[in-house]
Amino acid sequence: MKSHTAYLTFNTKSRREYINITLEVESELKKSGIKEGLCLVNAMHITASVYINDNESGLIQDFDDFLEGLAPHEPLSRYRHNRTGEDNGDAHIKRSVMGREVVVAVTDGRLDFGPWEQIFYAEFDGRRPKRALIKIIGE
Amino acid sequence: MKSHTAYLTFNTKSRREYINITLEVESELKKSGIKEGLCLVNAMHITASVYINDNESGLIQDFDDFLEGLAPHEPLSRYRHNRTGEDNGDAHIKRSVMGREVVVAVTDGRLDFGPWEQIFYAEFDGRRPKRALIKIIGE
Amino acid sequence: MKSHTAYLTFNTKSRREYINITLEVESELKKSGIKEGLCLVNAMHITASVYINDNESGLIQDFDDFLEGLAPHEPLSRYRHNRTGEDNGDAHIKRSVMGREVVVAVTDGRLDFGPWEQIFYAEFDGRRPKRALIKIIGE
Numbered sequence: 001m002k003s004h005t006a007y008l009t010f011n012t013k014s015r016r017e018y019i020n021i022t023l024e025v026e027s028e029l030k031k032s033g034i035k036e037g038l039c040l041v042n043a044m045h046i047t048a049s050v051y052i053n054d055n056e057s058g059l060i061q062d063f064d065d066f067l068e069g070l071a072p073h074e075p076l077s078r079y080r081h082n083r084t085g086e087d088n089g090d091a092h093i094k095r096s097v098m099g100r101e102v103v104v105a106v107t108d109g110r111l112d113f114g115p116w117e118q119i120f121y122a123e124f125d126g127r128r129p130k131r132a133l134i135k136i137i138g139e
Numbered sequence: 140m141k142s143h144t145a146y147l148t149f150n151t152k153s154r155r156e157y158i159n160i161t162l163e164v165e166s167e168l169k170k171s172g173i174k175e176g177l178c179l180v181n182a183m184h185i186t187a188s189v190y191i192n193d194n195e196s197g198l199i200q201d202f203d204d205f206l207e208g209l210a211p212h213e214p215l216s217r218y219r220h221n222r223t224g225e226d227n228g229d230a231h232i233k234r235s236v237m238g239r240e241v242v243v244a245v246t247d248g249r250l251d252f253g254p255w256e257q258i259f260y261a262e263f264d265g266r267r268p269k270r271a272l273i274k275i276i277g278e
Numbered sequence: 279m280k281s282h283t284a285y286l287t288f289n290t291k292s293r294r295e296y297i298n299i300t301l302e303v304e305s306e307l308k309k310s311g312i313k314e315g316l317c318l319v320n321a322m323h324i325t326a327s328v329y330i331n332d333n334e335s336g337l338i339q340d341f342d343d344f345l346e347g348l349a350p351h352e353p354l355s356r357y358r359h360n361r362t363g364e365d366n367g368d369a370h371i372k373r374s375v376m377g378r379e380v381v382v383a384v385t386d387g388r389l390d391f392g393p394w395e396q397i398f399y400a401e402f403d404g405r406r407p408k409r410a411l412i413k414i415i416g417e
Binding site: 140175176177190191192193195197198200201202205209236237238241242243244246251252253254255256276277278 | 381409411415
């Protein structure tokens with residue numbers, strides 16, 4: 001069994017951002033030399049998500065509206081977590097709804113994707129360096 | 140390390156449907172000959188989910204009501220995504236809430252399940268051919 | 279390829295509880311002897327979750343408030359599932375929002391975690407014995 005590990009770092013300009021990282025994951029898969037296996041991609045921080053969906057700007061705004069509707073950033077007093085001095089109570093909940101990680105099949109040396117699947121890193125509390133992890137195992 | 144890959148195709152009669160695929164996954168596991176490992180099952184389209192829950196018709200309707208309450212199909216104008224000519228903005232969001240994939244332990248040649256775990260394919264934008272993927276790795 | 283399987287049993291005193299199981303997972307990883315691979319942790323019951331987030335009591339209460347707001351336990355008649363004689367319709371939905379499982383990278387013999395990642399078992403229908411599964415594969 002082979003394994004390959006890589007880390008991506010993000011430092012977004014705005015609090016919330018949705019970044020397509022499919023090419024970065026494909027590049028690490030190529031480096032790994034793995035032909036058959038599983039590829040895990042996860043946020044390493046608890047106020048960010050990795051998810052798979054469509055690379056369409058209207059949809060990304062729809063996701064943002066949906067998440068802000070479910071767990072609005074303000075008022076900060078809405079979240080007990082913010083009593084610790086944080087202002088990211090909403091971000092922890094948004095991340096839980098969108099998910100921490102994806103696991104993708106590797107078949108014949110490629111991410112075994114349907115026609116529109118793209119991997120996104122979703123930042124809900126940005127403007128500082130944060131990481132995602134790529135771990136590929138197989139043969 | 141062994142690996143096994145299979146694809147299931149669905150073409151539902153209605154827009155939304157919840158299909159128990161546990162037997163199909165078990166059948167592929169048997170074919171794989173794998174005794175210890177991990178089994179990934181994921182939707183290959185971004186308007187469908189694979190999830191694990193109970194095979195009880197009332198509950199399935201509860202899920203559908205819950206998802207339709209969170210992200211109603213209509214009015215179509217609710218979703219920016221639908222400005223592209225699509226009518227499935229809601230389906231992208233429903234799928235995100237229910238999840239893209241499950242990863243199941245394989246122990247002693249079987250899906251290592253608790254008493255009520257069943258694998259479902261949830262279609263949120265059906266009436267056309269769509270696929271799910273099964274990838275099993277192990278030994 | 280090596281594999282290691284373990285089961286944790288919980289019997290919570292209250293209906294809903296959030297239990298940090300990071301040390302238990304680390305202990306099983308050590309027993310496995312696996313240095314590079316993947317670690318799956320999942321609830322084996324369909325009214326409980328395994329998720330990764332912060333070990334902060336205010337945040338845990340925020341999660342509970344959020345989930346109870348989305349899918350309140352009462353009135354029981356809100357859920358068709360409860361017509362079967364159950365009273366846990368809400369718990370099935372809460373678990374779906376929080377997720378069934380996490381997959382964690384194993385790197386150099388350790389859970390490859392960011393600074394605040396902790397693994398939680400979330401019980402939504404407790405007061406009876408329920409299990410979670412740990413499956414680690416790798417080398």
